[in-house]
Amino acid sequence: MITIILFCFEALFAVQSNANINVTIIHTTDIHGWINSHVHDSRYDAGVWDLYNFVDYYKRTAGPNDLVLLLDTGDLTQGTGLSDATPIQGQFIFDVMKLLPFDGLAIGNHELGNEDCINNIADNFAPFWNGRYLGWNVEHTNPNKKLTGDYFTIKLPNNQGNILVMGFLYNMHGAASNVKITPINQLLTENRFRKAFSEPNVKMIINLCHIATNASEIKQLHNFISQHKPDTPQLYLTGHSHLIRTKDLDTLSTLDAATTSSHAFAMESGAFARQLGFIRFTLSPNGIQMNEEDGHMSNAVFIGENGIEMLDGGDLSSVSSDSLSSSLLSKLSFQHYFVNYNHKTMLSWTKTNDSTFNTPAGNSIHRMVSRKYYDLNLGRVIGYSKYHYYKNQRVEEGQHSLSRLVLDEMLPAWRWNINNAFFIVGTSSLRADIYEGTVVVDDVYAVDPFNNMMFAINNVSGEHINQLKKMRFDGRTFFDKYAASSTLIDPNGRYTIISSEYDAKNLLSALNTFAPGSYAMRSTSFSLRPIIHQFILKNWNNNSFSSFSELAEE
Incomplete structure (x- = not known):
């Protein structure tokens, strides 16, 4: 099953070239160790190797004007034996995640309750990502250990500018003693936060937030960034609450009157490796254009002029009512999907079969996961x-x-x-x-x-x-x-x-x-x-x- 939600996203992205840039963003969040598929629920029978193959297909088939990003917003651990039966919490999960082509990740609260887990991240996981594992308000108490990065930039094709990517954790309490978490409202007052705004030629800001979509921290970030970068579109990839939901941050009543921007959008993509968030749009001199060639309007839940319409057995059980703002439906300028972690769905979505979808690297990941499952005796x-x-x-x-x-x-x-x-x-x-x-x-x-x-x-x-x-x-x-x-x-x-x-x-x-x-x-x-x-x-x-x-x- 694929859930499709159509939104109005009225911001114009100025591009200093006549060439369109086709952007695809694949979002994972709150995986919680579910890398070996859901053996009791065939709706979610894909494993982490299928995720690898799915992303690899889009990255491998991308053209010179295409940008494909895989982004995660935290809580990789605490949920299965593959995550929690290892000597150190998440030890195996982190090793597997390093094999996937993530373009950026954010830290989650479930990585921060155990000192050994935190040290393992600082020593072995964060360095691998070379500054792309984010959590601006999260620090190791040992100044010699770098736990998370603050921000990084992604170059758009054809030298058409940059995407600024920042990462944040909610105002967590009860973390382990070897980590320090700065509240978001305090972080916003520090000069170190504002340095990101000096990055040149930023066409878009993506915030990787292990923060629930409705949380006050999102509102604080949105208001602050909008005041300093009023003409720059913002995308908030959120997590933590385990819901499927989206929100236009500028049109809902929760918006502060002082905010002047009109182009900020948030997406939260469920939990436990059940759904992928999937965004496609085209950056052009005329703004965002929707990619309509995929033809996946059937077998979906569509939110249209008359409200919610159920098509081909779609399931709305985990779709938040936040997604139902009628003001978001006036144009088909931005398209957002939720794609189930299901092998056949991924084949259909990519228009492939097993022989063209599966890859040697994906097969290797599958064998690695199966071997660890056996070694930990999890199938007994x-x-x-x-x-x-x-x-x-x-x-x-x-x-x-x-x-x-x-x-x-x-x-x-x-x-x-x-x-x-x-x-x-x-x-x-x-x-x-x-x-x-x-x-x-x-x-x-x-x-x-x-x-x-x-x-x-x-x-x-x-x-x-x-x-x-x-x-x-x-x-x-x-x-x-x-x-x-x-x-x-x-x-x-x-x-x-x-x-x-x-x-x-x-x-x-x-x-x-x-x-x-x-x-x-x-x-x-x-x-x-x-x-x-x-x-x-x-x-x-x-x-x-x-x-x-x-x-x-x-």
């Missing part, structure tokens, strides 16, 4: 699931909830030696479904790539737990932020809350607003991933299933 079967357990907090009728499975079955079955345990898990802590059928080691890594230590808050009053459920956290209700045991709470009872370290800190802070200084947290010495693993080993090896095929037929 540990059990069989009768049901598909959905990670979504609110499941449809007849569906099975992963959070209910974890909170009401897996965690209570563990050897806590605690009375009246009450379990709370952040809704973002369980990252993937458990699918019906064979369960392998890698599936457990996908559910819990973090392996967070579980912490206990002792002797919590039932009344305070009930009050906790009525609180808001970062503007969200308790039940949007967390999933909790189904246990009915006695207001007069006493309970031990057990949660991951990350979530327990927030819960502890909230509880101490009810009774200041009354509560503390302690480590249980257990982490979540082995608990899930051991539960499946013990309880899901049903001898009545003699084979996977028999299980699948039930």
